[in-house]
Amino acid sequence: MAEQRISRRVMNLGHLLTQAARRHPARPGFVWGDRTWSFAEMEARAAAIAALLRARGIGKGDRVLVHSRNCEQMFVAMFAIFRVGAVYVPTNFRLLADEVADLAEMSRPRLFLCHEDFSAHAEAVAPLTGSVIRIGAELEALMAQHAGTAAPAEPVEYDDACWFFFTSGTTGRSKAAVLTHGQLAFVVNNHLADLLPGTCEEDASLVVAPLSHGAGVHQLTQVARAAKTILLPTERFDIEEAWRLIEAHRVTNMFTVPTILKMLAEHPAAGRHDHASLRHVIYAGAPMYRADQQMILRRLGKVIVQYFGLGEVTGNITYLPPALHEAEDGPAARIGTCGFERTGMEVQIQDDAGRALAPFETGEICVIGPAVFAGYYDNPEANAKSFRDGWFRTGDLGHMDAEGFLYITGRASDMYISGGSNIYPREIEEKLLTHPDVAEAAVIGVPDPLWGEVGVAAIVVRNGQTDEATLLAWMAGKMPRYKLPKRVFFLPEMPKSGYGKVPKRLVREALEARGLLPLAKT
Template sequence: MNSETANRDTSLPWSTRSSNIAHFLTRNARRLGARPAIIWGDHRWTWGELDARVSALAIAMRDDFGIRHGDRILVQSPNNNQITEIMLACFRLGAVWVPSNFRQGADEVAFLAQKADVAMMFCEEGFPAHAAACRAGLPEMASVVVIGNGDFGSSYEELIAGHLGKDLPNADVDRDDPCWLFFTSGSTGHPKAVVLTHGQLTFTIVNHLNDLMPSSTPDDVSLVVAPLSHGAGMHQLTQLAVGAASVLLPAGRFDPAVAWELVARHKVTNMFTVPTIVKMLVEHPSVDEHDHTSLRYVIYAGAPMYREDQKVALRKLGRVLVQYFGLGEVTGAITVLPPHDHHLEDGPHARVGTCGIERTGLQISIQDDDGNHLPAFATGEICVTGPAVCAGYYRDEDANKKAFRDGWFRTGDLGHLDAEGYLFITGRASDMYISGGSNVYPREVEELLLTHPALKEVAVLGIPHPKWGEVGLAVCVAEAGQELDEMSLLEVLHGRLAKYKLPSHFVFLEDMPKTGYGKITKKLIREELTSRGLMPNLETVA
């Protein structure tokens, strides 16, 4: 195994020792041992049981497979109790958790394994091809452990049973020791491995509790809606910190009716998801069939939420919405728009389109291409600094050079701050297109189009044009049972936008292509349109 441990400078007169994140589990087992930690269907694991299973798994990883401090451990699995156990076992050992997006293909996950140079893989029983691809691409990998039933590796439950009852203290860790390689979505190319550390995540846990879910206690209950491999994993760490239970959805396709039934049954107080899932939840008839008055925080992130969708959610749920803007590179912690800043009625107080103010301990700067700080209302690249910013990309110095400048992390998003420090995102720098020499920011067009009552989802792309350079293509999905046409959509825009911003072409789809995490990305939409022959080409654009 190619194990890389953290480089500590022991000559320093001060200590950079950090509390191991797994200590939250140790603390909960002592104080809240008999209370539920994870609830999944009819199964419950108390904090005491979870702590015992994590220790058993960590001992098996160390003694049976030789895993040591700094080794990277790949996980290919949908949400279950095991993915959390593996994460905490890695932390307990001082190893590095490397979760994949379980919806990725075998070759994609094999790329992650090679990029991270993993020492071991945990693979859910439904993905034998993924395990085979990782073995083929990384023959020095120590072993594959199968979650569930499968003959392509060691049995997960047998490993735990063989060491249950043994205790293992949490490894000593440094503030800058990696504990999680967070792979980006790869919307502009191959995924990059973001290095998250014990000290950084400890800060972010505290920040989440302060800015997103104040007054959280062990009496809170969280519904896990999104995959734990990414933002929902960060959210679960905050539940771990306060000793709150996490309720998992049944395996398989997301069903809003099931989600609302679980909210009512377990008196769920918080959940984290993405805007598209919030939209599905509040537009489904089951939202009116189950009691959801226990909800205090419905947190959404990962993509902007369109104003019309926001209004529907506020009408259905009340002022429980919390928005945050962030990236994996900043563990989600850049801005927050708390419940009291979510307004149903438009007006100056509503600040329509904002994603909130700087998170506690973070600082935002809007910068031009040369790194100059821009004044309020000037559009530029959103840059951020503070303790939530990652330790860089793993083995990717080119990406690090592009992403960091003068101590600022460059998000790649465009936007501006108003006079009071509220951030407004214009869009990704890569989404902007230039038509006739003028910049067009698709989000502005999309927001207006969504005021059309029959339009469910829309994405505006820039496509080549022989005269204007680029023009807009609007990709549209109608509400169920509704019909859309180009003229009625253009009527929504006329008089409200300059002519060069109006889409020149429209494509109507039954479903909008989305990533495994429910995000709408322009890269994926372009690929879908191209594969289906729906992308206008240079010769046909007039």
């Protein structure tokens, strides 16, 4: 007799908004400029979008690609997509139209929700999907047509996909990390337990990062506790306005990256506005210089929380709580650590054979636990490389001390992190090589006091003439600004190994030998 399969039915993640609306219908749930939506209004709007999706034939397992700036419609659409059992597939709104088209070709969406500001993106993706709805006036009108329609949540199981979290490998080619209803429910609880203890309906959270990635996961935790979400009124990062909103709304928590946190803390507006309400200012996505950490602690107090975690583990690897952040150097200051294991997660440092290493021995950082994703969508090769004996291999190198504090000492790939964004050299190099005067190209990441790291390009030219300014201007039309190298240097020939390869180590050494690195401070 065949063994009977037992269902692992779990709560549909879209139910988080329903719960908040039931408990606190009149409380403000979302604030954007001069508009405020209560949780009851958010629930009604999510139900209308869910009814619209069902009317369009979108159901369980279907992918909905979303390309949008931060806005209220994008936020409530996420819950609607969850509710019908479909998969939320958000992109970074800074991506170019052809890049979003590549993501559509890979994820094969049934519907594209595209902000009305991105007409070129809508045109590029339209041939690859069933239909396009523009976020803005068009979606608002369609929501009105479905207002008041019942939209019960689709039954889901633990391993049912609900979010494709785009990430990349050493090649820079995007992969979709599959996040599931059960896994993300654990992540929400884990964030609340480790990063945001005590969060409740009296709290308020300011959004200063794209909702398509880590900030979106962070805001799920706020809805789970019926806390208020506040958007900056414009796309521009206005630091003065951010501090005004922190004071006006008594903001208690934020999710950000070290670059943005540094800019917030060192701005004069930090001294002009009351920020005593802040309890948890979370930073992740890149290392933070010790001098910046000390400055932030002295200006804001012990309110900062660090976590280390990749999209594949949805941030749940290690964390360093406020109490362990010390402004003064000394025995109590754990300088350079990214903290200890998240609740319910296990971290192990492994050698190339998968053996656990002793404290202070350097190896690859590997992790197991309920926050680990379900694998990459339609990419068995990447899955085979990323898992070993059940452990997810992060590709980062580091060591743990005897007490279990983790220290990241390097990266296994050439990827570098600029302003919290992962930058993959090969992607930039491939664009550079399409220029008629570029024969060879290599991009490396170098330290930068503002962005953490920036890229510099080493170029060997062929027939023709070009200079740094001309090449940078040409590149500006080929990729998002945050991916542009800060400098372009020209070499007579590219350094190569005995196998004809171009190791980035040799490129770095060649630039250093010519006095081009480190970059001059600006």
